[in-house]
Amino acid sequence: MLGRTYDSQVCSMARALELVGERWSLLIVRDALFAGVTRFGDFQHNLGIATNVLTSRLDAFVALGIMERREVAGQPRQADYVLTDKGRDLGPAMVALTHWGDRWAAPDEPPIVYLHRGCGGTVHVETVCETHGVIPPAEVGVRPGPGMPAEYLVNRRPHRG
Template sequence: MLGRTYDSQVCSIARALEVVGERWSLLILRDAVFAGVTRFGDFQHNLGIATNVLQARLDAFVDGGLMVRREVEGQAKLSEYVVTEMGRDLAPTLVALTEWGDRWAAPGEPPILYRHDGCAEPVHARAVCDSHGPVDPADVHVTLGPGMPAAYVANRRPRRDRSGG
């Protein structure tokens, strides 16, 4: 999707960017996940995206497992693109990007709000500790996980001290 790969990166963010790291991708997924858009023409109309770009993104989502393509019952040659569980799992990411955009990029009040279907209360993305609940993002640090290859770690440059040392 990005025109280049991140083969040298051992990072799940880089892997995710290979699938959704392009602005149209996130907007297509936003419309599919939160507005229930499934038809090519509706995506194209709502987003104003070029048809060739839209088709490439939808094909990549189908190939990557984020959507399935299925024919519309009773309408030959008409397909719809339905979000899979893998695609729906991006919902918290989309909420987080929206909240960041509302705080740092929007010119005024938020243009949309996310609400819980069960009670209509606001829904937010948060960093959450399994033991202590919500935490300040400044209190989150990274450790090596079980999928980190030892050879990759051995080949990295040491982290510099934040004080400049």
């Protein structure tokens, strides 16, 4: 069973899960990214999350550079929590996770549809080969990348994705 950190995993997915893999994290980012929520009270109301948990997650997001805390002018005890570029870059992963949920976890039709704000067209995330274009996920494999430590490759079987 995996613990709270994935120190033994040399994998960007594991590292990402350390940052945003907690139960409430992606829901907070979802509300910020797609619903424009920025206020503590609005996150708390929309999600029904305990205030201590929300405080912890927002503080962590600020410390990690996923959000920034902006004081509201004229309201010294009020702040907005705004996604940074790092936080907004979670968008495609969230769309992909939602589409997976629509297929495998939604009881009926998709409860929401992602749209291009510019034209209203439906948005999808696909696996794309730089040579062949869109390919099925089952055709995606892996190989060690430039960030893979050499000592990790010794006595390891290649992962077949």
